[in-house]
Amino acid sequence: MSVKFPLLLAALAAAAPHSARAEWAWNFPAPVTPLALDTLHVHNTFMAIALAIFVVVFAIMLYSIFTHRKSRGMEPATFTRPSTAAQVFWTTIPFLVFAFIDFILMGIPAYHSVVVMEDTRSDADMVVKVTGSQWKWQYEYPEEGIRFVSALATTPEQIADRAAKGEHYLLEVDHPLVLPVGKKVRILLTSTDVIHTWWVPQFGAKRDAIPGFIRETWARIERPGTYRGQCAELCGKGHGFMPVVVQAVAEPEYRLWVARQKGEQAAQAAGAERVWSRDELMKQGETVYGKVCAVCHQAQGQGIPGAFPALAGSKVVNGPALDRQGRLVKDGHLDRVMNGKPGTAMQAFKATLSDSEIAGVVTYERNSFGNKMGDAVQPAQVKALR
Numbered sequence: 001m002s003v004k005f006p007l008l009l010a011a012l013a014a015a016a017p018h019s020a021r022a023e024w025a026w027n028f029p030a031p032v033t034p035l036a037l038d039t040l041h042v043h044n045t046f047m048a049i050a051l052a053i054f055v056v057v058f059a060i061m062l063y064s065i066f067t068h069r070k071s072r073g074m075e076p077a078t079f080t081r082p083s084t085a086a087q088v089f090w091t092t093i094p095f096l097v098f099a100f101i102d103f104i105l106m107g108i109p110a111y112h113s114v115v116v117m118e119d120t121r122s123d124a125d126m127v128v129k130v131t132g133s134q135w136k137w138q139y140e141y142p143e144e145g146i147r148f149v150s151a152l153a154t155t156p157e158q159i160a161d162r163a164a165k166g167e168h169y170l171l172e173v174d175h176p177l178v179l180p181v182g183k184k185v186r187i188l189l190t191s192t193d194v195i196h197t198w199w200v201p202q203f204g205a206k207r208d209a210i211p212g213f214i215r216e217t218w219a220r221i222e223r224p225g226t227y228r229g230q231c232a233e234l235c236g237k238g239h240g241f242m243p244v245v246v247q248a249v250a251e252p253e254y255r256l257w258v259a260r261q262k263g264e265q266a267a268q269a270a271g272a273e274r275v276w277s278r279d280e281l282m283k284q285g286e287t288v289y290g291k292v293c294a295v296c297h298q299a300q301g302q303g304i305p306g307a308f309p310a311l312a313g314s315k316v317v318n319g320p321a322l323d324r325q326g327r328l329v330k331d332g333h334l335d336r337v338m339n340g341k342p343g344t345a346m347q348a349f350k351a352t353l354s355d356s357e358i359a360g361v362v363t364y365e366r367n368s369f370g371n372k373m374g375d376a377v378q379p380a381q382v383k384a385l386r
């Protein structure tokens with residue numbers, strides 16, 4: 001069943017200014033999971049029932065008003081208290097009618113949907129763990145040992161209107177979540193800081209990612225494609241900048257992707273074994289800084305007074321990172337980046353960045369924005385501190 005309200009929407013669309021119409025859709029986005037299909041059915045059934053009740057109630061009301069009008073010589077009734085039997089009758093009948101509608105007509109499909117939603121485990125083919133952090137998503141495939149961070153790909157220039165916006169403005173990421181079509185994916189959700197919500201409208205699932213808890217949902221994507229969503233829980237300054245992008249591909253293509261990811265991760269791990277040149281570290285660091293740190297500390301390391309400290313001239317950045325034995329200096333530069341500062345927006349990056357990314361970004365900060373430490377941190381040193 002598909003109930004739409006073309007007349008009402010057409011009227012609204014005609015009234016709206018032209019520019020506001022570009023994003024108008026007539027219905028929900030096409031569901032691509034059984035769960036989304038089920039909840040859409042519930043929505044449509046409920047809308048049909050609500051519409052039917054609306055029509056019946058209004059018809060009775062309008063009929064009563066117009067038929068019993070004074071100009072037709074209607075006399076008001078004079079009773080003050082109708083019989084008890086009449087009162088019981090006109091209370092009981094509507095009660096029974098609505099009990100039937102609520103508990104049977106609406107209750108059964110709604111109950112079915114909730115059961116489908118909560119059934120995250122039976123016949124699950126694979127597990128993906130999703131971790132929200134201000135302001136990006138981390139995806140982990142525990143069975144494959146794959147893990148990566150998925151961050152906004154829209155550039156700061158596009159956001160500031162200094163460059164042309166792309167088709168998927170603010171709905172594009174550097175590393176989408178890749179999932180096989182037709183497999184039941186159990187999705188575990190948690191967060192490292194505040195509550196986020198992982199939401200892809202076409203999957204029909206929207207579940208909070210709560211720090212300290214693991215919540216779950218599931219998806220069996222029936223059609224290959226790219227599906228986009230957003231964080232749906234106000235989670236701070238970058239809330240509007242942590243989109244979700246899922247790429248659903250056929251099973252063989254998925255296996256290929258998994259193999260490639262494993263290769264990349266192995267290469268990254270190998271990168272920690274060798275000595276990097278300063279230039280390599282600076283280059284790596286600049287990329288990481290722009291992608292991960294600049295949202296808070298800003299492009300030139302100037303920070304935002306009162307919220308995010310400047311790294312240009314910072315005592316921490318211009319202090320020691322490691323002591324002579326290669327141990328962390330407490331509250332030093334490397335300590336701050338690896339372990340964060342609990343209770344502040346400065347999170348521990350050792351969980352989300354690789355050895356070479358941490359070594360790179362620390363080296364970069366120590367030698368940029370006017371900081372001139374002249375030293376470098378090696379990936380192997382970071383690895384030894386994990």
Ligand SMILES: [Cu+2]
Binds near residue numbers: 196197231234235
């Ligand atoms: Cu969020």
